[in-house]
Amino acid sequence: MSNPKPRIALIGECMIELQQRADGSLLQSFGGDTLNTAVYLSRALGDSGAVDYVTALGDDSFSDAMCERWAEENIGLQRVQRLPGRLPGLYCIQTDAAGERRFLYWRNEAAVRECFTTPAAGPILAALPDYDVLYFSGVTLAVLGEQGRGKLLETLVEARRRGAQVVFDNNFRPRLWASIEAARVAYRSVLPYVELALLTVEDEQALFGHADSEAVFAAYAQLGTPEVVLKRGAEACLIRCDGQSYEVPAVRVEHVVDTTAAGDSFSAAYLASRLLGGSPVEAAEAGHRLASRVIQVPGALIPKD
Structure with a gap:
């Protein structure tokens, strides 16, 4: 996957994030699966790649603040639409004593639902196949809606025809469907x-009923997916790449604070390593290292330092 200074477009939704603290107070920030990956990917690549985010926001102060934050993370904004009178979605994270999460969502009227259906979307869709990598998730599929998904599919077909790499994180959220x-x-x-498919066995089981990891690998082998990564939290991740199998242990963490964005950060570090010429094993080790740091800090995006 090595590519000199690749251009990557990540497609999806960023929301207003509220973190509920033990005393009931709320800390406000921003997050969303593909946005989390975009931030960590931009940090990991540095000057060795260019990361753009593809979404739709409103014309409100929260949307302004999101764009300012993304620019600080060196994420390109030229594919971000600003829709008058619309708002971004919102979610709240509640965590238990073990750091496991519960999410509450307010997103039905989010601007991203019109991301690929506005007149302004035409030039954006036309530009996407010229990127080196297109990245999206199961959440992306859900929030785009049926018409938007049709536009995305057309884009993927053309992108593959032009030689772009397509990367997918399965992130299945039943409540969105x-x-x-x-x-x-x-x-x-x-x-x-x-x-490149970045998966969890739990999501594959919930969506397709696959019995175990071997059943997942078999299903994607039938599809012809050349590289499949099974993320398994604190357990070793499993990889099948061009017919080879790998098992890479996770980094042990004594005190987990918040597992939000663990999988997103793993995916970012894995992809960055592969784009910079790393082997699947080296990429998984990078993914585990980053995820182990992320889960020791509240919220989706940890401070740069």
Whole structure:
């Protein structure tokens, strides 16, 4: 996957994030699966790559603040639409004593739902196939809606035709879908174009009913996906790449504070390493190292230092 100074576009949603503290107070920041990955990917690549985020926001002060924060992280904003009168989505993170999360969402009217259906989306969609890498997730599929997903699929077909690499994180969230069958149809439409699949067994089981990791690998082998990574939290991740199998132990963490963005940060470090010429094992080790740091700090995005 090595590519001199690759251009990566990540497609998805960033929301207003509220972290509920033990005393009931709330700390406000921003987050979302592909945005979290974009930030950590930008940090990991530094000057060795260019990261753009593709989304739609409102014209409110929260949307202004998001764009300012992304610019500070060296994330390109030229593919961000600002829709008058609209707002970003919002979610609240509640964590238990073990650091496990519970999410509450307010996102039905979020601007991102019109990301690929506005007149301004035309030039953005036309530009995406010229990127070296396109990255999206199961959450992206859900929030774009049926019409937006159709536009995304057309983009993936053209991107692959031009030689772009397509990376997908399965991130299945049942509450975002009208039915499990609707989700299956959407996933199955895009999976044939994916070259690097970053998965969790739990999401694959919930969506497709796969019995175990071997069943997941078998399903993606049938699709012809050349590189599949199974993220398994504190357990070793499992990788199949070009017919080779790898198992890479996770980094042990004594005190987990918040597991938010653990998988997103792993994906970012893994992809950055692969783009810079690292082997699958080296990439997984980088992913585990970053995720182990992220889960020791509250919220999705840890301070740069």
